[in-house]
Every structure is written in C-alpha cells, then in structure tokens.
Amino acid sequence: MTDQLAVVTVTYSSGDYLKSFLDTLALATEAAPRVVIADNGSDDGAPEAAERDYDRVTLVHTGANLGYGGAINRAVAEIDPAVEFIVVANPDVAWGPGSLDELLAAAARWPQAGSLGPLIREPDGSVYPSARQVPRLVAGTGHAVLGAVWKNNPFTRAYLDADRADLERPVGWLSGSCLLLRRTAFDEIDGFDSRYFMYMEDVDLGDRLGKAGWQNVFVPTAEILHTKGHAASKNPELMLPAHHRSAYRFQADRNPGALRAPLRWALRAGLAVRSRVAVKAARRELNRRQS
CATH class of the missing domain: 3.90.550.10 (Spore Coat Polysaccharide Biosynthesis Protein SpsA; Chain A)
Structure with missing residues (x-):
C-alpha cells in the first residue's frame, strides 16, 4: 500500500x-x-x-x-x-x-x-x-447575494447540499x-x-x-x-478579496464570449461590492474578539 x-x-x-x-x-x-x-x-x-x-x-x-x-x-x-x-x-x-x-x-x-x-x-x-454542488451562474449569484442575510435560502441550501x-x-x-x-x-x-x-x-x-x-x-x-480558515480569519483584507476574485474567475471562465460580457461586468462589479462589505464585517468581528 x-x-x-x-x-x-x-x-x-x-x-x-x-x-x-x-x-x-x-x-x-x-x-x-x-x-x-x-x-x-x-x-x-x-x-x-x-x-x-x-x-x-x-x-x-x-x-x-x-x-x-x-x-x-x-x-x-x-x-x-x-x-x-x-x-x-x-x-x-x-x-x-x-x-x-x-x-x-x-x-x-x-x-x-x-x-x-x-x-x-x-x-x-x-x-x-464539504460536499457541494457546482455553483452555476444563477445559483451561485443567488447564494453569494443571499447567503449572508438569508442562510436558508433555496440557492444556498441546494449549493451546500448539507441534508445528506x-x-x-x-x-x-x-x-x-x-x-x-x-x-x-x-x-x-x-x-x-x-x-x-x-x-x-x-x-x-x-x-x-x-x-x-x-x-x-x-x-x-x-x-x-x-x-x-485560521489564516483567513486573521487577514480578512487579503483573504476575502482573494476569495471574490477567484469566484469571478470561476464564473467568467464558464461564461465566455462577447454576448456574455455584460454578465461578466455585472458579476465583477457585484462581487467587488460584496468583497468590500465582507471585509468591513470581518474586521469589525475581529476587533470585537480582540477587545
């Protein structure tokens, strides 16, 4: 063996x-x-x-x-x-x-x-x-947008596939x-x-x-x-933007071509906003724990 x-x-x-x-x-x-x-x-x-x-x-x-x-x-x-x-x-x-x-x-x-x-x-x-479904564009966007505010939304529930x-x-x-x-x-x-x-x-x-x-x-x-996530939790300014950049790359690779360019632009802008919000929330939580 x-x-x-x-x-x-x-x-x-x-x-x-x-x-x-x-x-x-x-x-x-x-x-x-x-x-x-x-x-x-x-x-x-x-x-x-x-x-x-x-x-x-x-x-x-x-x-x-x-x-x-x-x-x-x-x-x-x-x-x-x-x-x-x-x-x-x-x-x-x-x-x-x-x-x-x-x-x-x-x-x-x-x-x-x-x-x-x-x-x-x-x-x-x-x-x-740890065993999940592949996040396609619509479902992945639904999970990204709603996951933090409505944890049991249908997009997140299907993506996590946690019931089995x-x-x-x-x-x-x-x-x-x-x-x-x-x-x-x-x-x-x-x-x-x-x-x-x-x-x-x-x-x-x-x-x-x-x-x-x-x-x-x-x-x-x-x-x-x-x-x-011990590294990510200590360095949200580095790790969370990296996560969002990777999420964009994944979806952009699977939605190529000129016809889908507006989708990619919207996705990039939305993920950039979400990244900034996530970093601020993580920093507040880290400061709270340290204090």
Missing part, C-alpha cells in the same frame, strides 16, 4: 499544525506513505523540522508563494506517476483513525471516482458542508482541504489550475473532473478535523 499512496501538503508558516498533521497521519492508514511538503515561503522553521524529524517526509521549497493549487502541482510532480493515489490536504488537518484507509476502500467501490473526500469536522465538533451528510454519494465538488485523488484523473485534467491563487481551486478541480467523466465521491465514514 505504501507504493499505492502518497501525501502532499502546502505550508506557509503553519507552525504546530504541521506536527499534528504528521502525528495523526500515522493513525489514518496502515501504510507509511511518502509525504511531500511544498513550502511557499515559511519563516517559522516548521517544514525544515518536519523533514528532519519524520521519516519519509520530503521538503520542496517552491521559491515563491505559488498559492495553494500551484504548490500542490509542484509537490505532485515530485511523486512517481506509478503511485495510484495522491492525498492532498491542508497542514491544519488532524486525521481521524483509519480515515485514509476508508477513502482507499471507497475508491475501490467507486472505480470512476477521480476524487474522494471525507466528512470534515470543525473544532467545535460540527460538520462542515451521512450518505456516501457522488457530488459536484469536494473541499480541497482533504482529497484522495486518483493520479490518472489528476494528470488527465492537468492538476489544479494555478491561476487560482487561493480559494475556488477545489471547485474548479471538481467541476473539471466531472466534465472529464470522473466522479467526486463524498465518503462520510472517513473523518478528519480541520481548523478551518
């Missing part, structure tokens, strides 16, 4: 999260997979310590901050193409016992699965809606915080689109896998814990 599986992650001053990631990984699978860390410019010494202290860990310095998808592509390039499955995961993931073996077992049940994702729990124990969190099933896309990827599928679509510096790269990946004939399968019997 060691030759069947490899793990990749991306660091950017991830601190103690990386140690927890590696310590709990030993509980996730009976294999001893190789781990490749793509470092985007950490200054905390954690990636170097991981390579020194853990067997089968390889550190790759990307030479710049490539973003998440670009760095994952760089890490995957270090792995022998004969390795059948690649695990892509954030360094702030803590693995549940047997979680990767559960994903591998599901991959055998779903031979057309290009990606498989676990049930993701938040630090408070709640379930994060206990059912193993194909979905539109899976959270990139933890994915088991079939290498042939990943290579077929040329991996992550590195134009997405941060956010939406997983939505784009799942959508392109689906269009190429692969499935994205949610596996709730595999569980992980994800300390979601």
